[in-house]
Amino acid sequence: MIDIDAKTAPISPTGTAMYQLISDLYPICRSITGNGVEKTLAILQAYIPLEIHQVPTGTQVFDWTVPKEWNIRDAYVKNTRGEKVIDFQKSNLHVLNYSIPIQKKMPLSELKKHLFSMPDCPDWIPYRTSYYSENWGFCLTHRQLEQLEDGEYEVCIDSSLEPGYLTYGEYYLPGKSEEEVLFSCHICHPSLCNDNLSGISVVTFLAKQLRSLSLKYSYRFLFIPGTIGSITWLSLNESKTFQIKHGLIAAGLGDLGKLHYKKSRRGNAEIDKAVIHVLQHSGQDYQINDFSPYGYDERQFCSPGFNLPVGSLTRTPFGQYPQYHTSADNLDFVKPDKLADSLETYLAVVDILENNQTYLNTNPKCEPQLGKRGLYGTFGGTQDKKTKEMATLWVLNLADGNHSLLDICDRSGLDFSVIRDAANALLEGGLLSNK
Numbered sequence: 001m002i003d004i005d006a007k008t009a010p011i012s013p014t015g016t017a018m019y020q021l022i023s024d025l026y027p028i029c030r031s032i033t034g035n036g037v038e039k040t041l042a043i044l045q046a047y048i049p050l051e052i053h054q055v056p057t058g059t060q061v062f063d064w065t066v067p068k069e070w071n072i073r074d075a076y077v078k079n080t081r082g083e084k085v086i087d088f089q090k091s092n093l094h095v096l097n098y099s100i101p102i103q104k105k106m107p108l109s110e111l112k113k114h115l116f117s118m119p120d121c122p123d124w125i126p127y128r129t130s131y132y133s134e135n136w137g138f139c140l141t142h143r144q145l146e147q148l149e150d151g152e153y154e155v156c157i158d159s160s161l162e163p164g165y166l167t168y169g170e171y172y173l174p175g176k177s178e179e180e181v182l183f184s185c186h187i188c189h190p191s192l193c194n195d196n197l198s199g200i201s202v203v204t205f206l207a208k209q210l211r212s213l214s215l216k217y218s219y220r221f222l223f224i225p226g227t228i229g230s231i232t233w234l235s236l237n238e239s240k241t242f243q244i245k246h247g248l249i250a251a252g253l254g255d256l257g258k259l260h261y262k263k264s265r266r267g268n269a270e271i272d273k274a275v276i277h278v279l280q281h282s283g284q285d286y287q288i289n290d291f292s293p294y295g296y297d298e299r300q301f302c303s304p305g306f307n308l309p310v311g312s313l314t315r316t317p318f319g320q321y322p323q324y325h326t327s328a329d330n331l332d333f334v335k336p337d338k339l340a341d342s343l344e345t346y347l348a349v350v351d352i353l354e355n356n357q358t359y360l361n362t363n364p365k366c367e368p369q370l371g372k373r374g375l376y377g378t379f380g381g382t383q384d385k386k387t388k389e390m391a392t393l394w395v396l397n398l399a400d401g402n403h404s405l406l407d408i409c410d411r412s413g414l415d416f417s418v419i420r421d422a423a424n425a426l427l428e429g430g431l432l433s434n435k
């Protein structure tokens with residue numbers, strides 16, 4: 001069946017480029033440590049000047065310890081005829097991520113204790129990890145599992161789990177103020193596209209685009225392994241966290257689902273209001289969810305000892321699509337136009353954060369006479385004119401030093417760009433001053 005939309009809708013060059021980056025990163029076997037992460041960050045350095053940090057195994061980070069470094073060269077299971085019935089070279093999802101090395105012959109009954117499949121989705125390989133308890137295993141399709149005959153199998157996992165480093169990437173883009181906006185994504189998953197090569201791609205292109213702008217805020221972009229990476233970063237950079245005024249965790253941004261925003265723990269932070277405003281005015285379906293202490297790295301940034309204003313903007317949330325953490329989260333599952341739409345949404349949020357100001361009406365006693373200043377009745381088309389007049393009146397009325405432009409949008413129901421333009425005209429006309 002031909003998808004008419006897909007055939008006629010032009011795909012933006014940015015969406016195509018974001019998809020290409022995902023394609024380049026897809027084959028790499030990543031984990032929370034190891035050279036897969038290093039290879040990934042080296043590819044991203046072609047896009048943005050990422051700084052690479054290495055934290056030694058054994059480093060104490062709050063209640064956690066930086067784990068040993070895991071690397072893998074090959075893995076397979078061979079039957080008695082010497083045929084590879086499971087082969088890491090065909091998919092890196094075949095190995096339980098963080099498997100300890102093993103080279104052993106064993107009967108099927110013993111091997112089966114280390115095999116993981118999905119009976120409900122018999123053609124998909126599940127993604128499984130064992131980071132914090134030493135184990136080994138293989139993941140395979142249920143059909144593969146069912147075809148295994150009784151007999152002896154040769155099991156080989158050529159991996160290493162040794163003292164080394166936890167590696168992460170960081171890019172700091174200085175603005176006029178030292179106050180920061182944080183964007184963070186996890187880089188620890190192997191060949192899985194939506195979770196989270198899509199997040200990596202969106203954050204990379206966001207950073208690339210913001211580099212060319214003159215910005216009010218400074219921006220920090222983190223490319224870190226999930227959980228242990230954010231705990232490590234927060235532990236090593238605690239003194240910098242007071243500068244973080246807004247933040248978003250980027251994940252799951254390439255699937256066909258609608259955008260979902262999970263609020264920060266505070267629930268009414270400026271980032272919450274900014275994202276909600278963008279979604280409300282996007283003309284597309286969306287969903288807002290309250291904070292919960294389960295999910296991605298917002299769990300660490302929003303832990304009570306930090307309680308940072310960090311939300312999470314995704315498409316379909318983790319675990320709510322069947323392809324999640326399986327081999328079906330592949331290059332077919334993410335779409336260039338959805339990646340581009342996600343990036344546009346992030347950029348719209350940045351635009352609001354950059355321009356959200358609180359002003360004072362310099363003529364607060366009764367309405368100023370706008371006509372004599374050319375600020376009334378001089379706008380274009382009728383509908384446009386009415387909207388602009390209303391925006392002007394709303395700004396004048398609420399510019400009392402207690403309402404930001406975003407608050408005024410909330411009260412008036414008008415789009416941020418309309419309110420911002422009205423405020424700029426009033427500022428030029430001398431009717432507003434900075435608070």
Ligand SMILES: [Zn+2]
Binds near residue numbers: 189195318325
């Ligand atoms: Zn995941």
